[in-house]
Amino acid sequence: MSEYSLFTSESVSEGHPDKIADQISDAILDAIMAEDPRARVACETMVKTGVAIISGEISTNAWVDLESIVRDVICDIGYTSSEVGFDGATCSVINIIGKQSPEINQGVDRESLEQQGAGDQGLMFGYASDETDVLMPAPITYAHRLVERQSKVRREGTLPWLRPDAKSQLTLRYGADGRPEAIDAVVLSTQHNPDITLTDLREAVIEEIIKPVLPAEWLSDQTKYFINPTGKFVIGGPVGDCGLTGRKIIVDSYGGMARHGGGAFSGKDPSKVDRSAAYAGRWVAKNIVAAGLASRCELQVSYAIGEAQPTSISLNTFGTETVAHDKIVAAVREVFDLRPFAIIRDLDLLHPIYRPTASYGHFGRDAYLLNGATAFSWEQTDRAEALKAALT
Amino acid sequence: MSEYSLFTSESVSEGHPDKIADQISDAILDAIMAEDPRARVACETMVKTGVAIISGEISTNAWVDLESIVRDVICDIGYTSSEVGFDGATCSVINIIGKQSPEINQGVDRESLEQQGAGDQGLMFGYASDETDVLMPAPITYAHRLVERQSKVRREGTLPWLRPDAKSQLTLRYGADGRPEAIDAVVLSTQHNPDITLTDLREAVIEEIIKPVLPAEWLSDQTKYFINPTGKFVIGGPVGDCGLTGRKIIVDSYGGMARHGGGAFSGKDPSKVDRSAAYAGRWVAKNIVAAGLASRCELQVSYAIGEAQPTSISLNTFGTETVAHDKIVAAVREVFDLRPFAIIRDLDLLHPIYRPTASYGHFGRDAYLLNGATAFSWEQTDRAEALKAALT
Ligand SMILES: C[S@@+](CC[C@H](N)C(=O)[O-])C[C@H]1O[C@@H](n2cnc3c(N)ncnc32)[C@H](O)[C@@H]1O
Ligand SMILES: C[S@@+](CC[C@H](N)C(=O)[O-])C[C@H]1O[C@@H](n2cnc3c(N)ncnc32)[C@H](O)[C@@H]1O
Numbered sequence: 083m084s085e086y087s088l089f090t091s092e093s094v095s096e097g098h099p100d101k102i103a104d105q106i107s108d109a110i111l112d113a114i115m116a117e118d119p120r121a122r123v124a125c126e127t128m129v130k131t132g133v134a135i136i137s138g139e140i141s142t143n144a145w146v147d148l149e150s151i152v153r154d155v156i157c158d159i160g161y162t163s164s165e166v167g168f169d170g171a172t173c174s175v176i177n178i179i180g181k182q183s184p185e186i187n188q189g190v191d192r193e194s195l196e197q198q199g200a201g202d203q204g205l206m207f208g209y210a211s212d213e214t215d216v217l218m219p220a221p222i223t224y225a226h227r228l229v230e231r232q233s234k235v236r237r238e239g240t241l242p243w244l245r246p247d248a249k250s251q252l253t254l255r256y257g258a259d260g261r262p263e264a265i266d267a268v269v270l271s272t273q274h275n276p277d278i279t280l281t282d283l284r285e286a287v288i289e290e291i292i293k294p295v296l297p298a299e300w301l302s303d304q305t306k307y308f309i310n311p312t313g314k315f316v317i318g319g320p321v322g323d324c325g326l327t328g329r330k331i332i333v334d335s336y337g338g339m340a341r342h343g344g345g346a347f348s349g350k351d352p353s354k355v356d357r358s359a360a361y362a363g364r365w366v367a368k369n370i371v372a373a374g375l376a377s378r379c380e381l382q383v384s385y386a387i388g389e390a391q392p393t394s395i396s397l398n399t400f401g402t403e404t405v406a407h408d409k410i411v412a413a414v415r416e417v418f419d420l421r422p423f424a425i426i427r428d429l430d431l432l433h434p435i436y437r438p439t440a441s442y443g444h445f446g447r448d449a450y451l452l453n454g455a456t457a458f459s460w461e462q463t464d465r466a467e468a469l470k471a472a473l474t
Numbered sequence: 475m476s477e478y479s480l481f482t483s484e485s486v487s488e489g490h491p492d493k494i495a496d497q498i499s500d501a502i503l504d505a506i507m508a509e510d511p512r513a514r515v516a517c518e519t520m521v522k523t524g525v526a527i528i529s530g531e532i533s534t535n536a537w538v539d540l541e542s543i544v545r546d547v548i549c550d551i552g553y554t555s556s557e558v559g560f561d562g563a564t565c566s567v568i569n570i571i572g573k574q575s576p577e578i579n580q581g582v583d584r585e586s587l588e589q590q591g592a593g594d595q596g597l598m599f600g601y602a603s604d605e606t607d608v609l610m611p612a613p614i615t616y617a618h619r620l621v622e623r624q625s626k627v628r629r630e631g632t633l634p635w636l637r638p639d640a641k642s643q644l645t646l647r648y649g650a651d652g653r654p655e656a657i658d659a660v661v662l663s664t665q666h667n668p669d670i671t672l673t674d675l676r677e678a679v680i681e682e683i684i685k686p687v688l689p690a691e692w693l694s695d696q697t698k699y700f701i702n703p704t705g706k707f708v709i710g711g712p713v714g715d716c717g718l719t720g721r722k723i724i725v726d727s728y729g730g731m732a733r734h735g736g737g738a739f740s741g742k743d744p745s746k747v748d749r750s751a752a753y754a755g756r757w758v759a760k761n762i763v764a765a766g767l768a769s770r771c772e773l774q775v776s777y778a779i780g781e782a783q784p785t786s787i788s789l790n791t792f793g794t795e796t797v798a799h800d801k802i803v804a805a806v807r808e809v810f811d812l813r814p815f816a817i818i819r820d821l822d823l824l825h826p827i828y829r830p831t832a833s834y835g836h837f838g839r840d841a842y843l844l845n846g847a848t849a850f851s852w853e854q855t856d857r858a859e860a861l862k863a864a865l866t
Contacts, residue, residue, distance in 0.1 A: 084799050088788040090597045090776035092736075126716045128520050130529045130570050137522045137716045178522050183714040189704030199703070203643045203661050205482045205730055251595045253776060253786040267785040269595050269778040308778035308785070311591070312581030322575040324518045324529045326718050332736030338597055338774070342734050344484075344724030382730070384482035384645060386661040386700035393659040393700070394645045396480040407476050 088266055090253040091221035091337025095229040096159050096441040097246025097273065097318065099325025103127040104334075104440040106134060107327045107349025109155045110148060112434035115351065116453065117144035119432035122182040122190075122201075125349035126327045129320040133174040138349060141182040149175045160236070160246040166273075167245075167319040189388030190353055198423040199388035201354040202345075208363020209340030210371040211378040213262060216461075217368050218446035220262040222337025225252045226442045227295045232272055235290050243283075245273035247318030254300075265300040268292060269308040273318030284309045334444050335360070340380050348440050352431035355385045355422060359392075362425045364445050365460040366418050370399075372463035373470050375410050377402040383420055390421040405473055413472035417465055429459045480658055482645040483613035483729025487621040488551050488833040489638020489665065489710065491717025495519035496726075496832040498526060499719045499741025501547045502540060504826035507743065508845065509536035511824035514574040514582075514593075517741035518719045519544075521712040525566040530741060533574040541567045552628070552638040558665075559637075559711040581780030582745055590815040592777035593746040594737075600755020601732030601837075602763040603770040605654065608853075609760050610838035612654045614729025617642045618834045619687045624664055627682050635675075637665035639710030646692075657692040660684060661700040665710030676701045726836050727752070732772050740832050744823035747777045747814060751784075754817045756837050757852040758810050762791075764855035765862050767802050769794040775812055782813040797865055805864035809857055821851045 094101055107125040114121045121142035128135040134152050156170030163169050189199045210217040228250035236244035251269035254262045270287055278286075287309050293301075319325075328346025332338050345356025352358035363381045370379045376399040384394045397411050419428070426432060433455030438447075449458040456462075486493055499517040506513045513534035520527040526544050548562030555561050581591045602609040620642035628636035643661035646654045662679055670678075679701050685693075711717075720738025724730050737748025744750035755773045762771045768791040776786045789803050811820070818824060825847030830839075841850045848854075 084791040084793045084795050086774060086788045086790050088774075088786040090774060090786050090788075092595060092597060124716070126520070126718055128518070128527065128529060128718075131572050133570060135520065135527065137520060139715065178525060180523050180713065180716075183709045185704055185706040185709055186714065188706065203484060203641055203663065205484060205643070205724075207730070249595055251597070251776065251778070251785070267776075267778070269785065271595065271779060306785070308781060311778050311780040312577055313780075314577040314580065317575045317577055321572065322578065323531065324516070324572075326518055326520070326720065328718065328721050329738065330736065331723070332597075332734060338599070338733050338735050340733070341730050342724060343730050344722060346721065382478060382480075382482060384643065384659075386643070386659070386703050387663060388703040388705075389700060393643070393661065393698070394480045394482050396478045396482075398478050399476040401476045403476050 085260065087256055088253055089221050089256060089339065090251060091219065091225045091339065092249060092251040093222065093225035093229045093333050093442070094330060095232055095246065095248035097161070097248065099129055099320045099323045100329040101325070101441050102129050102156065102159060102320065103325040103327040104330065104348035105159070105437060106136065106152050106155045108436040108440040109151050110136065111349055111351060112437050113146040113151050114140065114142050114144050115432065116434040117146065118142045121351060122187065122353060123349065123351040124182070124354065125179070127349070129325040131321045133176060135176045135178065137178045139180050139182045141187070148177055161319055167317060167321040196423045197390050198353065199390055200385035200422055201387070202356065203385055203387045204345050204356055205343035205382060205384040206345060206355065206360040206363050207341045207343055208360065208365065208367040208381040209336050209379070210364070210367040212371055216446040217371050219336055219339035221252050221254045222339065222443065223446055224296055225250045225337060228270060228291060230442050231291045231295045241286055241290055243275040243278040245275065245318055247273035262300070264302065265296060265305050267306040267308065268296070269311070271310050271312070271315055273315050276316050280310065280313060336445065341382070347444055352426050353422060358422060358425045358429070358431055359383050359385065359420065361429060361444070361460040362418070362420055365429065366414055368461065369463055369465045369469055370410060370414070373466035375403060375405050375469065390423065392420050395420060409473055413469050416472045417468045430455050477652065479648055480645055481613050481648060481731065482643060483611065483617045483731065484641065484643040485614065485617035485621045485725050485834070486722060487624055487638060487640035489553070489640065491521055491712045491715045492721040493833050494521050494548065494551060494712065495717040495719040496722065496740035497551070497829060498528065498544050498547045500828040500832040501543050502528065503741055503743060504829050505538040505543050506532065506534050506536050507824065508826040509538065510534045513743060514579065514745060515741065515743040516574070516746065517571070519741070521717040523713045525568060527568045527570065529570045531572050531574045533579070540569055553711055559709060559713040588815045589782050590745065591780035591782055592814055593779070594748065595777055595779045596737050596748055597735035597774060597776040598737060598747065598752040598755050599733045599735055600752065600757065600759040600773040601728050601771070602756065602759040604763055608838040609763050611728055611731035613644050613646045614731065614835065615838055616688055617644045617729060620662060620683060622834050623683045623687045633678055633682055635667040635670040637667065637710055639665035654692070656694065657688060657697050659698040659700065660688070661703070663702050663704070663707055665707050668708050672702065672705060728837065733774070739836055744818050745814060750814060750817045750821070750823055751775050751777065751812065753821060753836070753852040754810070754812055757821065758806055760853065761855055761857045761861055762802060762806070765858035767795060767797050767861065782815065784812050787812060801865055805861050808864045809860045822847050
C-alpha cells in the first residue's frame with residue numbers, strides 16, 4: 083500500500099468566528115438574490131471583538147437592510163450577550179462595500195446570456211467516493227456530524243451550559259482495501275459556561291455528542307479522545323479569534339481528502355466560478371460514482387476570466403474506474419455543459435439558497451426545497467443514467 | 475491511465491489584494507518577532523478602497539509602529555497614488571487587534587518548553603515531487619515565475635505601463651509517463667495604465683513576460699493564450715477586489731497538486747501549527763524525494779490544541795516508492811520530530827523571516843540568510859542522508 087493508512091479531517095460549528103463571517107456573507111447574498119437574481123455579489127466579512135465589518139463588491143438595484151441582516155445572523159447563532167462574548171444586538175456593524183468594477187463586469191456580461199464569461203480565472207475540483215452513502219469521504223462527514231450534534235444539544239437545551247463556538251477533528255484508520263475501519267482519535271473543543279467542571283464537560287461530551295454520532299464499531303479502547311484539551315474554553319467567538327469569510331474552505335468541501343483550487347464560496351453569487359463550478363464539479367463527480375463508473379473520482383476544471391468555455395476539464399479516478407478513463411471523460415463532455423451560463427441554468431442557482439451552505443459543509447447534504455428553488459441541487463444524481471447511456 | 479492528463483495552477487502578483495493583506499500580516503509578524511521572538515501573533519488584514527484594517531490576536535511586550543509598517547508595505551508594492559487605485563501614504567489604517575485568549579495560551583505554554591502544545595487543532599500536508607529541480611509541481615512553479623516576471627519588468631521599467639495587480643494561470647499537459655510535456659493554456663491578466671492599447675499590451679506580455687519564462691519546448695501553436703481577456707484592467711488592487719489574509723492558500727502552497735488542510739500561513743507565529751507543521755511537512759516530503767525514496771510524496775500530519783505530539787502522521791507515495799511504504803514511515807518517525815517545539819528548533823523559526831514568504835509561494839524557493847536566520851529553511855535537503863541511513 084502506498085496510500086494513507088490514517089486520514090484526519092476537521093469541522094467547526096456555526097459559532098466559530100470564520101463561520102460567523104461566512105454566514106453573514108451568504109445571508110447578505112441571499113437577501114439580494116431574493117430581490118435581484120442577476121445582482122453581482124462578492125461579500126467579505128470580518129468579525130472581531132464587538133464588531134462586524136462587511137466589505138467586498140456588490141452591484142444591484144435591490145434595497146436590503148444590511149445592518150439588520152448582520153445582527154440577525156449573529157443573534158440566530160446564539161451570540162446574544164456580552165457574557166457569551168458577542169452580542170448581535172449591540173455590536174458595531176461597519177459597511178465598506180463597494181461596487182463591482184465595470185471592467186470586470188464587461189468581461190462577464192457578454193453579448194448573449196449564453197456567452198456569459200467566467201467572473202474570474204481559477205481552478206476548482208469536484209469529488210465523490212463511495213465511502214459513505216452520501217458519497218463523501220468518511221472523516222469530514224463524521225467531523226460535521228459532531229459539531230452539528232453540539233449545536234443540536236445546545237439549542238435543544240440537553241446540555242444548557244454549551245456555548246456556540248466549537249471544533250471537531252477525526253482521525254480515521256483505513257484498511258488495506260481502502261475502507262475506513264476504525265477511529266484512531268477524536269478531538270472536540272467546545273465553548274462552555276464557566277460553571278461546568280472539566281470532568282463533567284468531558285463526560286457529557288462523550289455521552290451526548292460523540293457516542294450518538296460516531297459508528298460504535300469504529301470506536302474501541304484504542305481510540306484516543308481529546309476533549310477541550312486546553313482545559314478551559316469560556317471565551318469564544320470573535321473575542322478569542324478574528325473571523326473572516328472564506329477561511330474554512332477545506333471544512334466547506336472535502337476535509338482535505340480531495341484537492342482544492344483555493345477559491346472560497348460564501349458571499350459569492352454564481353457568476354463567480356469559484357462557487358458555481360465547484361458545485362458543478364461535485365455534481366459531475368457524484369454522478370460518475372452514482373453511475374458506477376468509478377468508486378472514487380476527482381474532477382478538475384479551470385477558467386479564464388471573461389471566457390465561457392473552461393480552459394481545462396480533467397479527471398482522476400485513482401485506478402477505481404470500471405470503464406476506460408478516456409471514455410468517462412468523453413461521457414462527461416457529452417452530458418455536462420460547464421459554461422457558467424449552463425451551470426447556473428442546470429443547477430438553478432439564481433435563488434436565495436446559500437445561507438444553509440455556510441455551515442456544516444457545502445457537499446454531502448440532501449437536496450431540498452428552499453425559497454422556491456432546490457437547495458443543494460448539486461447533490462442530485464439525476465445525470466447518472468445519462469452518463470451510462472453516453473457510454474454505450 | 476486514471477490520473478489527470480491536464481493540470482491547471484494559478485498564481486497572483488504581490489499587488490493582488492489578498493497578497494497585500496498577506497504581506498501586511500507577515501510584515502507585522504516580522505517586526506514583532508525581531509524584538510520579541512516568543513510573542514504570540516495571529517494577524518489578519520482586510521484591504522478595501524482607501525482602507526487597511528488590521529485585526530487578530532497579538533500578545534507581546536514589543537512596541538512596534540504598526541501604522542508605519544502597513545503604509546510601508548503598501549507603498550513598497552507600488553500602490554503610491556490614487557491614480558493606481560491605492561495610496562499607502564494617505565489610506566486609512568484601522569487597528570482592531572486584540573490579545574491572545576489566556577485560555578488558549580494556557581494550552582500552548584506548558585510546564586516545559588519542550589512540551590509546548592500545538593496552538594490549535596488542524597491538519598496539514600507537505601508535498602514534493604521530482605517534476606522540477608526545486609522538487610515542486612511544474613504548474614505552480616511556472617505560474618509563480620510569470621507573475622514574478624511581471625513584477626520585475628514593472629519595477630525595472632521595461633514595461634513602464636504595468637501596474638501592481640496581476641494573475642497568471644497555466645494548464646499543463648502530462649504524458650503517459652506522468653511527466654509534463656506541453657502547455658495547453660496560459661492565462662495572464664495584468665493591471666495597466668490607461669494609455670496602452672490592448673494589442674500592444676498583449677504583444678508585450680507575450681514577448682517580455684511569457685516567452686522569457688516558459689520553457690520553449692512546451693509551447694506550440696496548440697498553446698492557447700488568454701491575455702487580459704476582460705479587455706481592460708486599469709482599476710486594480712483593493713478598489714476592484716477586497717483583499718483578506720489567508721485567501722490564497724493554494725497559491726501559497728502547491729497550486730492544487732497536493733492536498734491542503736485549510737490553514738493559512740501569513741500573520742501567524744510558528745506556535746501555530748497551521749504554519750510551522752505545513753513547513754515541516756514540506757521539509758519531510760522534500761527530503762524523502764531528495765533521498766530517492768519516492769518520486770512523489772505527500773505527508774499528512776494533524777494536531778490537537780494544547781498537545782505536543784501529532785494526533786496522526788501519515789504518508790502517500792502514489793505508488794512511486796522505491797522502498798516499502800511502511801519503512802519510509804518508520805524512517806520519518808526516527809529522523810523527524812514533529813512536536814511544535816522541535817519543529818521551531820530544527821527549522822529555526824523564531825526570527826523575522828516571514829515577509830518574503832507572503833508572495834510567490836512559501837515552497838520551492840532557495841533557502842538564504844535573512845535577518846540573522848535562514849529564510850525558507852524548510853527547503854533544505856539536509857536530512858536526506860539521515861533518512862537513507864535510517865533505512866539500513
Ligand atoms: C485556537 S484559535 C486560533 C488561534 C488564535 N488566533 C490565537 O491567537 O491563538 C482557533 C479556534 O479554536 C477555538 N478556541 C478558542 N479558544 C479555545 C480554547 N480556550 N480551547 C480550545 N479551543 C479554543 C475557537 O473555535 C477558535 O476559533
Ligand atoms: C475578478 S476579481 C474577483 C471578483 C470581484 N470581487 C468582483 O466583484 O467581481 C479577482 C482578481 O482579478 C483581477 N482583476 C481585477 N480587475 C480585473 C480586470 N478588469 N480584468 C482582469 N482581471 C482583473 C485582480 O487581481 C482581482 O484581485
